[in-house]
Amino acid sequence: MNLKTTYMGLKLRTPLVVSASPLSESIDNLKRMEDAGASAVVLYSLFEEQIRYERYEHHRTTSQGTESYPEALSYLPEPHELFVGPEAYLTHLTQAKQAVSIPVIASLNGTTLSGWTSFAKQIQQAGADALELNLYSIPTDMRLSGAELEHQYVEIVRSARDNVSIPLAVKVSPFFTNFANMAKRFAESGANGLVLFNRFYQPDIELESLEVTPCVYYSTPMAMRLPMRWIAILYDRVGCSLAATSGVHRGTDALKLLMAGADVTMLCSVLLRHGIDHLRVIEEEMVNWMREHEYESVEQLKGSLSHKNCPDPSAFERAQYMRAVGGHKVG
Numbered sequence: 432m433n434l435k436t437t438y439m440g441l442k443l444r445t446p447l448v449v450s451a452s453p454l455s456e457s458i459d460n461l462k463r464m465e466d467a468g469a470s471a472v473v474l475y476s477l478f479e480e481q482i483r484y485e486r487y488e489h490h491r492t493t494s495q496g497t498e499s500y501p502e503a504l505s506y507l508p509e510p511h512e513l514f515v516g517p518e519a520y521l522t523h524l525t526q527a528k529q530a531v532s533i534p535v536i537a538s539l540n541g542t543t544l545s546g547w548t549s550f551a552k553q554i555q556q557a558g559a560d561a562l563e564l565n566l567y568s569i570p571t572d573m574r575l576s577g578a579e580l581e582h583q584y585v586e587i588v589r590s591a592r593d594n595v596s597i598p599l600a601v602k603v604s605p606f607f608t609n610f611a612n613m614a615k616r617f618a619e620s621g622a623n624g625l626v627l628f629n630r631f632y633q634p635d636i637e638l639e640s641l642e643v644t645p646c647v648y649y650s651t652p653m654a655m656r657l658p659m660r661w662i663a664i665l666y667d668r669v670g671c672s673l674a675a676t677s678g679v680h681r682g683t684d685a686l687k688l689l690m691a692g693a694d695v696t697m698l699c700s701v702l703l704r705h706g707i708d709h710l711r712v713i714e715e716e717m718v719n720w721m722r723e724h725e726y727e728s729v730e731q732l733k734g735s736l737s738h739k740n741c742p743d744p745s746a747f748e749r750a751q752y753m754r755a756v757g758g759h760k761v762g
Contacts, residue, residue, distance in 0.1 A: 432718045433728035436470075438695045439561055439598035439623040439672045441534050443470035445717075446689060446729055447710060450626075450676050450697035451475050451538045451565070456523070458530050460707060467710035471534040473697070474527065476565050477520045477550070478540045517550060521557045534560035536600070540567050548590045561598035564591055567629055577608060584613070585620050592621025600674065602626035605657060614661075614669050624672035625665070626697065627658040649700035654678030659691045663747050666692025666737035682716025689729060692737040 434445040449472040454460050456475055464472050520537075527535045537559040539550060554562055564587065570580055588601055601622045607613045614625055635646040655678030662673045675688040676697035685696040701709060726732050738744050 432721055433730075434714070434717070436694055436729050436733070437672070438471070438674065439600060441471065441560060441598065443534070443695065444468075445470045445714060446685060446693070446695045447714060448674070448695045448697045449473065449702065449710075450699045451563070452699045452703065454699075454702060454707065455527075458523075458526055461527050461531050461535075463707045464710065465531045465533050467708050468714050469533060469710055470695070471536060471560075472527075472531070473536040473538050473563055474520075474524060476538040476540045476567075477517060477554075517553070521553060524554065524557045524559055528558040528560075536561040536563050538563045538565050538602075540565040548594045551591050551594045555595045555597050559597060561600060561623075562591070562595055563600040563602055563626060564588065565602045565629065566604070567602075581607065581613060581616075585616050588617055588622050589620040598623040600624035600626050600672075602629050602676070604629045605661065610661060611664060611668075614665050618669045618671040622671055624674055624694075625669070626674040626676055627661055628677060630654070630677050649704055650677045650680075652678050652680050652684055655684050655688060658693075659688055660747050662688060662693050663691040663737045663741070666734045667739050679713075682713045682718075682720060685713060685717055686720060686732070689733050690736040692734040692739075694733070 436443050436446045438446075438448070445468060447468060447470055449455065449464050449469045451473045453475060454464075455472055461472060524535065524537055535558075537554045537557075539554065539562060551562060566584055566587070584603075588599070592599055599622055601617050601624070603613070603617070603625065605628045617625060630650065632645060632647050634643050636642070637644050655675065658675045658677060662675055665673060672694045673692055674695045674697055675691075675693040676699070679685055679688065679696045679698050680701040688696050698710070698713070701713070705712075721727075721732070734740055738747050741747070
């Protein structure tokens with residue numbers, strides 16, 4: 432069975448890629464991912480806050496005691512949390528490249544234009560096979576229009592493209608007025624791949640301590656429906672690779688996304704829940720289904736049920752909603 436696929440020009444053994452998660456913080460885990468069949472791995476994200484923290488610590492260490500007024504020493508508050516700094520990230524990236532033969536994709540999350548671009552070159556120099564820009568932000572400025580925000584995102588991609596020559600993926604949320612237009616603009620600005628979709632972690636309120644706390648839930652197979660729809664709509668229309676992430680728990684999930692038009696399917700929650708070796712189970716499920724249904728390769732089935740090739744393209748649009756509602760009878 433030929434499971435080979437191409438993602439942003441990277442030749443991969445299978446479409447199964449491990450997405451960014453704490454699992455990639457260990458070199459041993461990266462080796463286990465390769466042994467279990469992962470065709471590539473995305474490292475955990477480096478956040479701009481971590482870069483700023485390291486710079487602040489350097490400035491504080493070198494300038495401490497030079498102020499004329501004692502009260503100036505406490506002008507900048509002490510951070511409440513220690514982050515793994517960018518130098519440690521680069522070292523980990525270099526060690527990962529030495530430890531495994533599969534592609535290693537770095538992940539960068541910034542909040543300002545300079546935050547995205549200033550570190551991208553160093554990631555490339557450290558040996559990353561590709562870079563994933565993780566556009567994870569919650570706009571709260573009421574004066575910021577949707578058009579302005581979209582322009583900022585496009586400029587981030589364009590600026591990053593100007594600073595690196597390695598393949599560039601953009602991991603985005605679906606929350607745009609016209610996502611098809613944004614996908615097109617990202618590709619035109621230099622994105623080699625789109626990762627659909629970023630899953631925002633919603634906060635919770637702890638009633639006893641009266642604190643807002645982070646809340647992380649594993650995805651379920653239902654989560655794959657959203658990226659599946661948009662990958663099907665975008666297939667063969669945007670001129671870049673398409674990666675599906677969130678909700679891939681079974682071999683059949685991966686197959687559905689490939690039929691919609693995905694080049695790769697990314698896994699995280701299922702590996703956190705069942706362990707890295709579960710990659711073997713998913714690949715075996717894919718192979719068994721393809722053999723039973725007489726498919727010889729991933730390329731043969733890729734995009735076969737996309738919006739472009741589906742016998743009923745309206746199934747991915749509004750008409751399907753009317754059918755679903757109309758077909759639901761209440762007793």
